[in-house]
Amino acid sequence: MKYNQNLKIMQVTDSTLVIGVDIAKKKHYARAFDWRGIELDKTISFKSTYQGFKSFEEWANEVAAKYCKDKVIVGLEPTGHYWYTFAQEILTQGYMVVQENPYHVKKAKELDDNSPSKSDRKDPKTIAMLVKDGRYQIPYMPQGLFAELRKANNLREEWLVKSWTVKNKVQRWIDTYNPEFTDVFKSWEGKAALLTLREMPLPGMITKLPAEDIVSIWRTEVKRAVGLKRAQELKEATMYSVGVKEGTEMALYEIRLLMKEYHEVQNILEGIEARLEELVLTIPGAARLLEIKGIGIKTAAGFLAEIGDINRFSHPKQIIKLAGLNLRENSSGTHKGLTTITKRGRSRLRAILFRAMLPLVAKNAEFNVLHKHYTTRKENPIKKKQSLIALCSRFIRIAYTLITRNVEYNPVKALGGIVLADTPLAA
Numbered sequence: 060m061k062y063n064q065n066l067k068i069m070q071v072t073d074s075t076l077v078i079g080v081d082i083a084k085k086k087h088y089a090r091a092f093d094w095r096g097i098e099l100d101k102t103i104s105f106k107s108t109y110q111g112f113k114s115f116e117e118w119a120n121e122v123a124a125k126y127c128k129d130k131v132i133v134g135l136e137p138t139g140h141y142w143y144t145f146a147q148e149i150l151t152q153g154y155m156v157v158q159e160n161p162y163h164v165k166k167a168k169e170l171d172d173n174s175p176s177k178s179d180r181k182d183p184k185t186i187a188m189l190v191k192d193g194r195y196q197i198p199y200m201p202q203g204l205f206a207e208l209r210k211a212n213n214l215r216e217e218w219l220v221k222s223w224t225v226k227n228k229v230q231r232w233i234d235t236y237n238p239e240f241t242d243v244f245k246s247w248e249g250k251a252a253l254l255t256l257r258e259m260p261l262p263g264m265i266t267k268l269p270a271e272d273i274v275s276i277w278r279t280e281v282k283r284a285v286g287l288k289r290a291q292e293l294k295e296a297t298m299y300s301v302g303v304k305e306g307t308e309m310a311l312y313e314i315r316l317l318m319k320e321y322h323e324v325q326n327i328l329e330g331i332e333a334r335l336e337e338l339v340l341t342i343p344g345a346a347r348l349l350e351i352k353g354i355g356i357k358t359a360a361g362f363l364a365e366i367g368d369i370n371r372f373s374h375p376k377q378i379i380k381l382a383g384l385n386l387r388e389n390s391s392g393t394h395k396g397l398t399t400i401t402k403r404g405r406s407r408l409r410a411i412l413f414r415a416m417l418p419l420v421a422k423n424a425e426f427n428v429l430h431k432h433y434t435t436r437k438e439n440p441i442k443k444k445q446s447l448i449a450l451c452s453r454f455i456r457i458a459y460t461l462i463t464r465n466v467e468y469n470p471v472k473a474l475g476g477i478v479l480a481d482t483p484l485a486a
Contacts, residue, residue: 067193070155076128078119079187080145081179082138083107087145089115090183091122096191099126102180107141112148119154132157134190136164136182137198146198157195159186204341205367211335212364215357216407218328225321229256232317235303236310237262239296243289250281253318255293260314261307262300265293335360344369344462351457351468353419353426358411362458365408375459379452382408400448412451419454425473426450432477 071077071094081088086106091099100122105111119131132155135142146156168185169175189195201209226248233240233247237260244252258276259265265273270290277285303310339345339360348359363369365382372378379385383404402409420430433446441449457473460466 064193067195069193071132071191071193072130074128075130075132076119076123076126077187077190078131078133079183079185079190080133080135081182081186082135082142082145083179084141087111087115088179088183089118090180090187091119092184092187092191093126093128094191096188098184102183104179107144112145116149116152131155132190134159134186134195136161136186146200150200156198157190158198159189159195163189163194199367199371201367204338205364208335208338208342208360209364209367211331211338212361215328215331215335215361218324218331222324222328225317225324229314229317229321232310232314236260236307236314237297237300237302239300239302242296243293251277251285251289254280256314257318261311262297262302263307265297268294270294332357339363344465347461347465347468348458350461351419351423353422354415358415361411362408362415365405365411369459369462372459375456378455378459381405382412382451382455384409384412384448384452384455409451412454413447416447416450416454420447420450425470426454428474429453429477 073094075094076099077092077094079090079092084107086104088102088104090102093099100118103115103118105115105118119133123129123131133149134157135146136159138161150156164182164185167189168177168181170188171184172181200206229247233256239262240247240252240255244255246252247256254277255265255273259268259273270287273290273293274285274287277290336356339356342363345359345363348354348362349356366372366378369378376385380401381404383402383406384400386398387401416426419426421427429450430443430446433441433449434443453473453475457468461468
């Protein structure tokens with residue numbers, strides 16, 4: 060993972076065949092070059108099938124043999140998910156597979172013809188030239204438990220989005236047709252509230268029922284915290300509801316569909332999370348992360364799923380860069396611009412870390428002290444959000460040490476010598 064331009068350039072020698080591949084959904088295009096950028100054969104196209112991959116391998120081997128090349132580097136621009144199957148196939152053939160940043164390809168494609176045009180013939184050459192110059196990344200494809208963990212975490216993230224979507228739809232329905240509902244129930248996701256939305260969601264349906272009948276409906280699933288007083292409050296709140304009165308027949312049909320969808324999504328999400336928890340506990344080092352107060356099993360799972368095998372990194376700065384948390388400066392001459400994070404790399408990893416930092420600062424004494432220190436120090440105090448970003452990077456450093464060295468979490472070492480005088484840790 061460590062970025063070293065010289066090492067990457069030295070991978071390409073006079074005995075190396077450099078192949079650039081433009082990835083698409085059904086058909087890919089490839090061009091072959093030597094270490095100086097001289098094209099060695101005509102452009103070929105091949106389908107994204109077993110036979111297509113085999114034809115590519117035959118062509119690559121023929122070109123390599125013809126020009127006495129003993130090493131093949133295949134560079135590709137990752138297009139969505141279409142590159143997975145191709146990369147998996149050629150890796151089994153012993154080829155070195157590298158990736159080009161789509162942003163780099165876009166910027167470099169004008170070097171040859173001074174034109175921003177894009178074509179199936181032009182892109183493979185642009186990709187190959189970037190590979191020749193050592194401007195590439197070696198993709199990480201998780202294997203074994205790490206592959207299972209990443210897939211489980213990706214599924215959880217996808218179904219979380221579906222869950223939020225359904226919840227927003229339910230809240231919109233309540234605000235439209237029964238806005239007084241939330242005056243009685245603090246959350247519509249409580250058991251009694253869900254029963255009400257399922258059995259008598261509209262204000263007119265509630266007011267027609269005696270309070271005793273409402274309690275009887277609640278008692279079918281809820282045995283405590285609901286009674287005649289709550290039922291009477293609900294009736295009084297909805298007596299003069301300002302909710303929309305038209306289209307209620309389809310509104311009733313809509314909320315019943317939403318309730319069905321809500322329960323289905325929640326059940327699937329619970330199943331995925333149970334599987335995710337089982338998987339993460341089998342990952343070496345996961346238990347060390349859970350020693351940090353405020354870090355739950357879902358956060359640990361998300362972190363390890365995104366970075367994969369942490370031992371492939373030689374320094375925590377590499378993980379910080381992977382998360383896009385490394386700093387970038389915008390300066391020129393006497394002008395000093397703002398310093399911000401790059402936001403390059405895995406956006407999901409960055410999101411997981413930021414979401415984890417909020418409860419961590421609230422529940423973990425060490426991170427709370429660090430947060431106060433960053434925001435109140437005399438020299439270069441930073442804003443609260445900037446502090447949270449800085450703490451994400453510190454968490455990465457701590458996690459890297461705990462897992463790679465297999466040591467227990469030490470609150471004093473986590474502080475790094477920073478202790479505020481007015482905190483319990485100062486003693």
